[in-house]
Amino acid sequence: MANIAVLGYGTVGSGVVEVITRNHDSIAKRAGEEINVKYVLDLRDFPGDPVEKILVHDYDVILNDPDVSIVVEVLGGINPAYTFVKSALLAGKSVSTSNKELVAAHGAELIAIAKENNVNFLFEASVGGGIPIIRPINQSLTADEITEITGILNGTTNYILSKMSDEGSDFETVLKRAQEKGYAERNPEADVEGYDACRKIAILTSLAYGKQVDYQDIYTEGISKITDIDIKYSKKMGTPIKLFGTSKMIDGTVYSMVAPFMVDSEHPLVNVNGVFNGIFVNGNMLGDTMFYGKGAGKLPTASAVVSDVVDEVKHNGTNIMMIWEPEKMVLGSMDNFACRFFVRVKDTTSKDTIKELFGEVEFVEVEDVSGEFAFLTASMTQKEFEEKSVKVDMINRIRTTL
């Protein structure tokens, strides 16, 4: 029997207890032995809840219990999660976490500590919720050099953009409704400004290339500037707007960013709607592949956490190879990243000026929008685009996959 401790009895933590209870027998079969939740750590009490009897408030009880071989960290945030996880690994306990902030900030270090102590630090649930993506990158795509990872990594923003498109409503209206329904936090900044997706693409990129990608180095743009008029154009063009976290290897340099994109109708991620997540990977041998599923939610996330626990039970005493060195990866400058831009300008700029500045462009027209017009540029670098666009009365611009 493997004894585990769950740190944090919030949404995911209670989900972990529920998954282990409900699928007890099938999990025992897959793990090769029974899994028992010996402790739940939380500052709160839960009178009447079945975990009441195993609830502890002091982490040292867990740390000092040699019977506990695996610690599940689902507290979120850097502190005290970092201290707890590090001390668990140093004490010879494996850790499974859903904590993307922790993994993005300290992944390389914690992986190294786990290796030194012959235990495991696994984090399948930190990206894409229940979607198997961390393990496939580590263990399945090993014959390939990864040339691109692009994901719809945040369900809240994908829900908002899908709703804006379905209903024609503006950003603020949809956000408010999403908050009422519990799909968006009261402080929605981490989601809508792309910070959440940024940490997730940092984790995926670090694993794909085996080096430390600092999330602070990733150009990040959220969706709060997307308006109902942008959506109108996107519908006309048949290119839904999605918030992408994306890394591309071009001529030996990796370019990484989080930004809204207008997505062409043939793209594997174009039909990933609502709260779903999708992660597209291109390998130099494999070609295109895509993983799709629920990127959040109590049980899907808990399912991924528990799959890590099962892996840790199976690999008791063996470190599962994971390549993420502390050496920092220098990302390519966004200045040199090229794509086609969709641009809206005030009609104080003439179409002739646009043609002079941008050369070959495609103008896009929609009904019921006045005082402005829009166009698609040819493919050009960010720098080139910025140099040209300072000379026009720009309202908004969105990158495209066209």
Added chain:
Amino acid sequence: MANIAVLGYGTVGSGVVEVITRNHDSIAKRAGEEINVKYVLDLRDFPGDPVEKILVHDYDVILNDPDVSIVVEVLGGINPAYTFVKSALLAGKSVSTSNKELVAAHGAELIAIAKENNVNFLFEASVGGGIPIIRPINQSLTADEITEITGILNGTTNYILSKMSDEGSDFETVLKRAQEKGYAERNPEADVEGYDACRKIAILTSLAYGKQVDYQDIYTEGISKITDIDIKYSKKMGTPIKLFGTSKMIDGTVYSMVAPFMVDSEHPLVNVNGVFNGIFVNGNMLGDTMFYGKGAGKLPTASAVVSDVVDEVKHNGTNIMMIWEPEKMVLGSMDNFACRFFVRVKDTTSKDTIKELFGEVEFVEVEDVSGEFAFLTASMTQKEFEEKSVKVDMINRIRTTL
């Protein structure tokens, strides 16, 4: 350095050599040591080809060489593949194969032999080509009880159905063109009659439930009876026709089949077109997830084979747990499997007769089709449907996901 031998220098075999050569350094990093192709077995000679120097015609050379720790079997078919693979495992060599016939017929036995000999028998490439699906089922979805696996598992039939829909052409015309382009075999029976998809869903179902599912027990219906008129109706209804291999757990019984389905527009597999494959899995905790990519082709398939080789190098001396017991799983009778049917009947049957027989139905009308009409039934079991439909002049019927 790990020495491997490749059995068969056809499309996949030459792909394996190419992947290992081109991605030599990154693969060595992931595997923890260099991988060297020491032998290629083929009955033919390849004068001038780089493999000429390592080509052998006698399998015993490989079997008796203690330096060879891994055998890649990409011959296809049951014989001599089965004999070669079994003797390799018994000799303490791990095996990676793309051979779905072999795995479907002898998977349980070969997994048991590998376990006894502390080596591995891996077959990621046998289903879904390059798509990681075998390893995710074995190692990622371990916290879940799988309630459904449904896949578009055959690229040839998906290409044919996609083309019929795009072009309005009939089955024979599109098949002929697919054969000319090399997308379909000269003898297309294994693909178009669903036999290939049948072996693949048998493998996935065996792994999902840990027991032997005999492919002969799986109800299998191909696409050769799908006509351009069926496609016309499917387009009118917005429900593209796809060949599904599907297993569902309903009240503790698993129902498994291969058959064309009209797929509703919200289904995760509805946009899997052309030669692509997609595999949808529902877990009782995870909910819906989907894996998408190239289901065939030299390099995608070879990429999956080599990912198994990497896993075998990493697990030298350790058996990777895989649950597929020889105990036979009894599948539910198709008689009891319920769905909504799309039905075309000659207008010698009256609509009133249909209403009397089937109760509430939805009639579907398309232009330029005469002498017949079509309708959608309510959900009913296969048995119930067959009892009713013998009383009408039926032209064709297709299951739906509606």
